[in-house]
Amino acid sequence: MVKGLLDSFNLFISLLIKVIKLFHKKNVKYNKSFIGAEYGTYELGEFHLFNVIWHVKYPRYDAFEKLNINTITLSNIVIDTTPRCPTCKTELKETKTKFTRKVKFQCVNCRFSTTANQNSEELVIDVERIVKNKYENRRMKDV
Numbered sequence: 001m002v003k004g005l006l007d008s009f010n011l012f013i014s015l016l017i018k019v020i021k022l023f024h025k026k027n028v029k030y031n032k033s034f035i036g037a038e039y040g041t042y043e044l045g046e047f048h049l050f051n052v053i054w055h056v057k058y059p060r061y062d063a064f065e066k067l068n069i070n071t072i073t074l075s076n077i078v079i080d081t082t083p084r085c086p087t088c089k090t091e092l093k094e095t096k097t098k099f100t101r102k103v104k105f106q107c108v109n110c111r112f113s114t115t116a117n118q119n120s121e122e123l124v125i126d127v128e129r130i131v132k133n134k135y136e137n138r139r140m141k142d143v
């Protein structure tokens with residue numbers, strides 16, 4: 001009798017957690033930001049691409065959930081739109097050069113600077129493609 005009650009209580013709690021998680025995921029998918037992630041973000045790592053460093057993050061839906069790289073939803077990965085200096089990790093200043101139409105990334109802390117054909121918002125789309133592909137390949141190796 002008591003065990004039956006306990007079982008149904010456990011079922012109720014696990015269903016409740018599932019509903020909450022689903023709700024959080026829905027929120028995040030729509031705007032590709034961390035609005036649904038009330039517990040902040042996981043730092044997945046740094047990727048050195050296009051001569052600069054990109055911070056890769058993953059929304060945290062649950063305070064106790066441990067991040068498992070093999071089961072995360074790759075479409076939820078978010079790349080920080082501000083690239084960082086490969087030498088000292090400071091956020092880079094972005095300017096457009098008038099004549100060459102190139103984008104210049106400069107570090108205000110050290111003397112690092114580099115140019116690109118696209119601005120950081122355009123670059124971040126390519127970075128996301130590459131990062132997702134790297135994680136997919138890593139998973140395939142594990143299987």
Ligand SMILES: [Zn+2]
Nearest residue numbers: 085088107110
């Ligand atoms: Zn620097």
